Amino acid sequence: MGGKADVMQGTLLLMILKTLETMGPLHGYGVARRIEQTSGHGLLVNYGTLYPALLKLLQEGDIAAEWGTSDNNRRARYYRLTSAGRRRLVRETREWERTAAILGRFLVPQADRS
Amino acid sequence: MRGLRGFVNRFLGLFGGRNADREFREEIESHVQLHTDDNLRRGLPPEEARRRALVDLGGTEQALEAQREGRGLPGLERLAQDVRAGWRGVRKHPGFSLLAVLTLALGIGANTAIFSLVSALLLRPLPYDQPDRLVQLWHTPPQQQFPGRHQFALSPANYLDWRARSHVFEHTAAYGGANLSYTDGSHPENLTAALVAPDLFSVLRARPQAGRTFLPEEETPGKDKVAILSDRLWRTRFGGDAGIVGKPVRFGGEPYTVVGVMAPGFRFPAWADLWVPLAWTDKDKAIRGIHDYMSIARLSPGASVAQAQAELDTIARALEAQYPEDDKGWGALVVPLHRELVGDVRPALWVLFGAVTLVLLIACANVANLVLARTLARRKEMALRAALGASRGRILQQVLVENVLLGLAGGWLGLAVAREGITALTALLGEQLPRFTEVRLDLRVLAFTLGVSVLTGLAAGLLPGLRLTRVDPAEALKQGMGRSSADTGGRRTRGMLVVAEVSISLVLLVGAGLMVRTLAKLRAVDPGFDPRGVLSMTVALPDAKYAEPGQRTAFYDAAVERIRALPGIAGVGAIDGLPMTGGSTQPVVIEGSPDVPMSEQPEFAVRAVTAGYRDTMRIPLLRGRDFADSDRPERPQVVLVSESFAQRFWPGADPIGRRVSLTFHPGLREIVGVVGDVKQQGLGAILPAPTIYVPVLQEPRYALQLVVRPKAPLATLATDVSGAIARVDPEQPVTDVMTLEAMLDDSLAHQRATMLLLSLFAGFALLLAAIGIYSILSYSVRRRVPEIGLRVALGARRLDVLWMIVGNGLRLTGIGLAIGAVGALAATRLLSGLLYGVRPADPLTFAGVALLLTTAALLACWLPARLALRVDPMVALREE
Numbered sequence: 004m005g006g007k008a009d010v011m012q013g014t015l016l017l018m019i020l021k022t023l024e025t026m027g028p029l030h031g032y033g034v035a036r037r038i039e040q041t042s043g044h045g046l047l048v049n050y051g052t053l054y055p056a057l058l059k060l061l062q063e064g065d066i067a068a069e070w071g072t073s074d075n076n077r078r079a080r081y082y083r084l085t086s087a088g089r090r091r092l093v094r095e096t097r098e099w100e101r102t103a104a105i106l107g108r109f110l111v112p113q114a115d116r117s
Numbered sequence: 118m119r120g121l122r123g124f125v126n127r128f129l130g131l132f133g134g135r136n137a138d139r140e141f142r143e144e145i146e147s148h149v150q151l152h153t154d155d156n157l158r159r160g161l162p163p164e165e166a167r168r169r170a171l172v173d174l175g176g177t178e179q180a181l182e183a184q185r186e187g188r189g190l191p192g193l194e195r196l197a198q199d200v201r202a203g204w205r206g207v208r209k210h211p212g213f214s215l216l217a218v219l220t221l222a223l224g225i226g227a228n229t230a231i232f233s234l235v236s237a238l239l240l241r242p243l244p245y246d247q248p249d250r251l252v253q254l255w256h257t258p259p260q261q262q263f264p265g266r267h268q269f270a271l272s273p274a275n276y277l278d279w280r281a282r283s284h285v286f287e288h289t290a291a292y293g294g295a296n297l298s299y300t301d302g303s304h305p306e307n308l309t310a311a312l313v314a315p316d317l318f319s320v321l322r323a324r325p326q327a328g329r330t331f332l333p334e335e336e337t338p339g340k341d342k343v344a345i346l347s348d349r350l351w352r353t354r355f356g357g358d359a360g361i362v363g364k365p366v367r368f369g370g371e372p373y374t375v376v377g378v379m380a381p382g383f384r385f386p387a388w389a390d391l392w393v394p395l396a397w398t399d400k401d402k403a404i405r406g407i408h409d410y411m412s413i414a415r416l417s418p419g420a421s422v423a424q425a426q427a428e429l430d431t432i433a434r435a436l437e438a439q440y441p442e443d444d445k446g447w448g449a450l451v452v453p454l455h456r457e458l459v460g461d462v463r464p465a466l467w468v469l470f471g472a473v474t475l476v477l478l479i480a481c482a483n484v485a486n487l488v489l490a491r492t493l494a495r496r497k498e499m500a501l502r503a504a505l506g507a508s509r510g511r512i513l514q515q516v517l518v519e520n521v522l523l524g525l526a527g528g529w530l531g532l533a534v535a536r537e538g539i540t541a542l543t544a545l546l547g548e549q550l551p552r553f554t555e556v557r558l559d560l561r562v563l564a565f566t567l568g569v570s571v572l573t574g575l576a577a578g579l580l581p582g583l584r585l586t587r588v589d590p591a592e593a594l595k596q597g598m599g600r601s602s603a604d605t606g607g608r609r610t611r612g613m614l615v616v617a618e619v620s621i622s623l624v625l626l627v628g629a630g631l632m633v634r635t636l637a638k639l640r641a642v643d644p645g646f647d648p649r650g651v652l653s654m655t656v657a658l659p660d661a662k663y664a665e666p667g668q669r670t671a672f673y674d675a676a677v678e679r680i681r682a683l684p685g686i687a688g689v690g691a692i693d694g695l696p697m698t699g700g701s702t703q704p705v706v707i708e709g710s711p712d713v714p715m716s717e718q719p720e721f722a723v724r725a726v727t728a729g730y731r732d733t734m735r736i737p738l739l740r741g742r743d744f745a746d747s748d749r750p751e752r753p754q755v756v757l758v759s760e761s762f763a764q765r766f767w768p769g770a771d772p773i774g775r776r777v778s779l780t781f782h783p784g785l786r787e788i789v790g791v792v793g794d795v796k797q798q799g800l801g802a803i804l805p806a807p808t809i810y811v812p813v814l815q816e817p818r819y820a821l822q823l824v825v826r827p828k829a830p831l832a833t834l835a836t837d838v839s840g841a842i843a844r845v846d847p848e849q850p851v852t853d854v855m856t857l858e859a860m861l862d863d864s865l866a867h868q869r870a871t872m873l874l875l876s877l878f879a880g881f882a883l884l885l886a887a888i889g890i891y892s893i894l895s896y897s898v899r900r901r902v903p904e905i906g907l908r909v910a911l912g913a914r915r916l917d918v919l920w921m922i923v924g925n926g927l928r929l930t931g932i933g934l935a936i937g938a939v940g941a942l943a944a945t946r947l948l949s950g951l952l953y954g955v956r957p958a959d960p961l962t963f964a965g966v967a968l969l970l971t972t973a974a975l976l977a978c979w980l981p982a983r984l985a986l987r988v989d990p991m992v993a994l995r996e997e
Contacts, residue, residue, distance in 0.1 A: 032151040049175030062126040
């Protein structure tokens with residue numbers, strides 16, 4: 004189970020980082036909604052799975068968290084990118100693009116043949 | 118870096134779990150609120166809005182659990198869980214835990230105590246700069262003259278040649294010893310001075326705490342009246358006087374100037390109270406045939422012990438060729454200083470360490486047995502857990518964690534045992550320990566104890582743990598308490614433990630038995646004299662004050678006269694080296710024998726005695742006459758010889774009237790009597806030491822040991838004799854006051870200490886093994902109650918039942934004895950260097966020990982067997 008989950012989790016981490024970069028500080032629910040919307044509701048069956056990923060990013064110093072107040076006056080825990088997280092985002096985006104490109108080249112001819 | 122940071126944060130996440138949980142609950146609650154708000158905005162009714170939010174989240178508790186997993190380190194957390202569970206288990210069974218911890222505490226404590234000795238003596242480096250570069254230099258004597266001796270002191274001329282011709286040493290230093298009296302006005306005492314070459318302090322790289330060490334020119338006679346005090350002497354005799362350096366002090370009746378005080382830790386040689394320069398005259402420096410001095414050296418950078426040995430070998434061979442008269446057959450030996458200082462105790466120490474490790478193994482087996490009995494009772498619990506999905510590893514881990522907890526508790530208590538043990542050990546071993554270091558619980562020892570505690574816990578838990586993981590959950594649950602089923606695997610495991618305990622005990626008991634027999638044999642050795650009631654003491658006259666032989670003669674005459682006049686004295690005598698203390702030898706030439714170089718002349722002990730000595734010691738006079746007061750310097754020179762000397766040169770003939778000459782004391786001396794042999798080199802010496810006695814009147818000595826035999830035991834003897842000597846010379850100290858019986862005992866101290874410790878460990882092992890057999894058998898009887906009941910109901914006789922239980926115990930004991938005997942045969946060979954009069958494979962010891970163990974096993978079987986006999990068939994069967 005390890006490898007597959009890691010790939011999935013790695014992707015999720017990247018999505019979280021990207022979301023926080025685009026949206027600025029955001030609470031967990033907001034991040035989940037944003038990812039869901041961006042992915043065309045194709046991802047994130049359970050919002051709960053987001054929190055372990057957020058915790059991992061926190062532990063590794065890529066994001067920081069603090070309590071704040073939402074637009075409609077609810078208390079919520081806001082996450083924001085740290086500079087380390089920003090660097091990780093750049094690096095992982097580049098890696099992801101490379102992987103996607105390779106995978107793309109790999110998949111396209113096959114699609115042609117079928 | 119990222120991985121490390123994540124790990125550290127996760128590790129920190131192990132703590133403060135509750136706070137993190139609370140915060141996360143708040144976060145989830147806020148998440149649900151936000152989601153509900155959204156759903157409300159989309160027009161859902163309030164209840165449905167919240168329900169949807171919860172469903173989308175996937176459940177609060179699940180989210181919380183996922184969060185917990187990610188927060189800390191799951192492996193560690195499970196370990197912590199096991200530790201908590203283990204601790205609960207330990208506390209829930211206080212009786213079991215106490216027994217296990219006490220057993221382990223004794224085992225680990227004894228191990229720690231012995232290891233602290235090993236650590237202090239064998240592992241800790243000597244307290245000098247780069248101590249591994251220090252070596253001791255020895256002569257090796259020609260074997261035909263000194264059979265069995267491999268180390269010999271150095272002669273000045275040879276030492277100086279070694280020093281001049283070798284290149285492997287940075288510094289070398291010769292040293293010797295001398296007694297110097299010192300009186301602080303009222304109480305005279307004898308100090309032991311080390312006569313040392315000034316280079317000694319360079320060899321050891323030792324600095325004084327005050328003043329300086331010796332200057333090179335201070336080894337010239339005439340400039341040598343300077344002294345360096347040891348810290349102990351400075352504090353006890355000079356009150357730690359800060360201005361002592363430069364002050365004049367009288368030692369041995371001569372004025373010395375104190376030039377320095379050494380640091381507290383500096384003890385080389387170990388016996389030195391103070392140091393004075395070794396000032397050889399030109400005449401001394403030419404002496405090649407008298408071996409009186411020690412030497413240490415520091416290897417040059419890059420030189421090895423082997424290179425030093427090779428170079429000295431070459432030099433010694435050149436000297437043999439150059440000076441055959443003195444040096445034929447005399448070689449050189451380089452010994453690393455550490456081995457030199459601890460060499461004597463090393464074998465005994467490893468034997469003890471081995472023994473105490475075996476004790477710990479038995480303790481482990483006993484605890485393993487306890488744990489096994491307990492864990493088998495918990496099979497149902499474990500089976501349930503296994504059925505619920507706990508992996509084998511997880512169950513094993515839990516059992517091991519519990520046992521490591523027991524081990525650590527045992528180790529903690531063991532430290533207290535060890536502290537007491539070290540006190541007792543140092544008291545017991547006392548003088549035999551090289552004094553360069555103190556035995557204590559240092560960090561190395563504590564680390565050892567920690568390691569042993571954990572290992573012990575693991576060892577004791579492994580067998581029961583593995584047994585438990587093999588339990589088939591379905592079987593175990595079906596069986597209920599699993600009472601009547603044949604628990605063959607468990608029985609085999611317990612049987613193995615009994616066999617192991619018996620065999621290890623046998624090894625230890627045989628070792629102890631051999632030492633007991635050795636000591637008994639040594640005690641039964643006739644020393645050649647009658648020590649009962651005799652008091653001895655040393656009187657060492659200072660060289661300067663008693664320079665004239667006549668002065669010494671007058672002193673001893675007067676002292677002997679005054680002591681003899683005391684009430685209740687049966688006899689008094691004096692000798693220049695009591696039996697059992699070894700001592701010097703010299704070449705002896707028999708009149709009329711062919712001329713041979715001195716290096717080939719046989720050497721014998723030559724002792725100067727007073728006329729009353731032989732009589733006081735009750736050494737039998739076999740032929741001729743004893744010395745008399747009339748054997749004075751102006752009279753013909755006479756000697757007594759011991760029986761073995763007479764037999765060696767005149768077997769079957771009368772040696773009376775024959776003449777011998779002693780190399781170091783010219784002149785022909787007539788043999789006037791033959792006396793019995795005494796054990797000169799100690800009770801354990803195999804060969805008799807042929808000895809020649811000369812009258813002290815004809816060879817006046819500075820230092821003599823007085824022996825005084827009272828008519829009846831006399832409490833005031835020591836003070837009476839000291840008083841008599843003080844009336845002859847009030848400044849003259851008297852030292853080493855002890856009875857000859859105590860001296861004989863002391864000469865066996867090494868063997869006795871080894872014997873006592875081995876017996877202690879063996880007794881402990883025997884006790885543990887007996888407890889082990891008892892608990893295993895009684896456990897098995899309890900499990901077999903229904904079976905026994907059935908047998909009795911079917912007509913089995915009491916004897917059959919008895920035999921069923923006892924026979925089982927004896928069978929296991931028998932297997933253990935057989936295995937142990939093989940082990941003991943191998944192990945006791947390590948002891949052979951410590952034995953006297955018994956072979957390592959002594960059949961009597963083996964048989965006796967086997968009998969002892971069998972008796973203990975029978976006793977241990979007896980109680981469970983009685984339990985089995987009391988089984989009421991009706992009750993037993995109903996229970997089933």
